Amino acid sequence: MKKAILSGNEAIARGFIEAGGKLAAAYPGTPSTEVLETLSCEEGIHAEWSVNEKVALEVAIGGALSGVRSLACMKHVGVNVAADPLMTASYTGVNAGLVLFAADDPGMFSSQNEQDTRHFARLGKMPCIEPSDSAEAKEYIKAAFDLSESFDTPVILRTTTRISHCKSVVEVGIAEPRAGRGLARDFGKYVMLPNNAKKRHVFVEDRLLRLKEWAETSPLNQVIDGDTSLGFITSGISFQYVREAFPKAAVLKLGMTFPLPEKLIRKFASSVTKLAVVEELDPFLEEQIKAMGITIHLGKNVLPLAGEFSQRLVQEKISGSALKVNEPVSGLLVRPPTFCPGCSHRGLYTVLSKLKLYVSGDIGCYTLGALPPFSAMHTCICMGASISAAHGTAKGLALQGTQQKPVAVIGDSTFLHSGITGLINMIYNNGDAIVIIMNNDTTGMTGGQEHAGTGRSAKGTEAPRLDIAKLCQAIGVTRVREIDAYNIKDLEKTMKEELAAPGPSVLISNQPCVLRYRVSKKAYVVEKETCKGCKLCLKAGCIALSFTPEGKTGFVEIDPLLCNGCGVCSQLCTSGAMKNS
């Protein structure tokens, strides 16, 4: 068998192939994105970017009902979006296997909250499986499909960033041939009218009892014999930290974290003198184990609820003594993320910041406009919230006697994900706001994935291209205008016109993402003699610029290796010192 170094996400994709999986639907979201990206290169598998997570899960449900093993992938907050179909899919059960892969982000490397997906398994009364490295990720997704089919249930495969994005050694196996099961038709099982759902709820409760029994002897849960003076119950990445920090200790490693094997846990707990439960985020295992009447000596009483763990953290918190380590170099500048040189979002925020407008924000690269020097985004809640919240804000201000047009800024992928509904709502309810759709022809923040507006499928083949302007017109927006986000003067003029105009408007910028499409224009240079050192250009907030306080006034320089030639800074220059010819 061939050995390869795969990330957890690549391993999940590989496991899906080996499990004979046929249909995968996802919406991008760090740290989950690479599962679908990997599958999109695979022949014989339908892999698609769906417009959002709810749609992705519903597509996968349809796939499972049609008779093929189906997978929906998303980040943790995506499960909120998909929660509606998820809860009832638990009642209908499956035909061929159905797995929801959800990736949590402890430490919030790239997320707006730190919620713990395991609660959804409990809420929906379905199994939750957690691998602790890539090799397990590959095997566990296979187990998830078997479990799904033998218990007639959707299964949640949950990872965290360190599982999804860490790479480790995997033995690549072969894909098992798997015939489709054919379309399932069963009125009582798949049509969730109240009378059918009542019976299915009873089934769900019984299924949960049977799953608990299965968990007692499942190979997913393992006892590692060792020193019993302090024993650990743990799962996922925390297992690795425990093994590293306490290599000799007895460990009960739970591969299935819902439902729990009560007898196995009881037996393990009684075999050790002191019991520690080590899990990132919520005390999900801990509370269930405590509810069994088992004493936990060390758990969330010493371990944090927020942030990610490490071997050092586990060692220090469990042993109760700090390790001696060097202090970090003090006073270092922080380096927050920022717009790429050449990014079209920069021009827009230069203007929004200058006009001091109230901006109802959304999630994407353009959220970086909330940071200095722009500081021109005032809310960021969840995908799609910008338009609906701007509408509510305008109404709320009006109720307080203030007529003010808020601005909503939203990306193309986010608009198609869940901004459309907000826009329909605003038009229907006689709202008034300026909606700016930053169409850069890609899902930028997550690394440049296709979507319904790019004209290409996940596999890179040609696809129908949704026309955002026409769509807005069809919704009933009468003022739809195209803007050039690189042209600061024009943009400012347009903004002022739309602020003065009665009723809502939609402004669409159609400039490609410079990173995704590798746009690179000739770098600008500063004529030192002409530069007055006024620093106006620095308002462009670009890392290619720097100011040297030498000579009488100081001067600005442009790093030729970083400059992308977009010209935004040169438009801010009043002395004509910036040239690119």
Add this chain to the structure above:
Amino acid sequence: MKTFNILISGVGGQGVLLTSKVIAEAALLSGLDVKQSEVHGMAQRGGSVLSQVRFGEKVFSPIVSEGEANLLIGFEPLETARYLHFLKDDGVVIYNTRPIGTIGVSIAAEKYPADINETIKARAKTVMPFDGTQLAVTAGDKRTLNLVLLGAALKFLPLKESAVLDAIKNTVPKKVLEINQRAFAAGRAQGK
């Protein structure tokens, strides 16, 4: 062998991930257990990025804790300084001296630390600073900085050169293999 821990730090977009990928592949080719961790998403937009590689007989955690790193490879001085406390007492630092300002520096709200090279020197016994960006540009593309630094790091890696060379072949896309091999050789000559 005892687990060998490497930190690779830089600025999003500098190509940090390729260096760790090649090292991990070389470790695998050497028959070792290996784990590698990286950060995707938000931080890749010009933020501070860190990748970690650990290899040895058996590796549990994929991340390196404070005081555990044998080697720190920095793509940028400030990002090198940020992780110095992760080094073991005898840990080695190899870094590119070409600074990239933070957004705060670019808007003249803060100053890039003038004494950054001294700071780094003071915190580690073995330090190898050089202008890797220049070597990469000479090799043909600034993006080959990752292979320049890898070349310079070679003599501190407990891996055979042949394994590293094979790993480069397995990992780097064919189209840009030659220029990357040139960058690696340039880094290696620097490291000698």
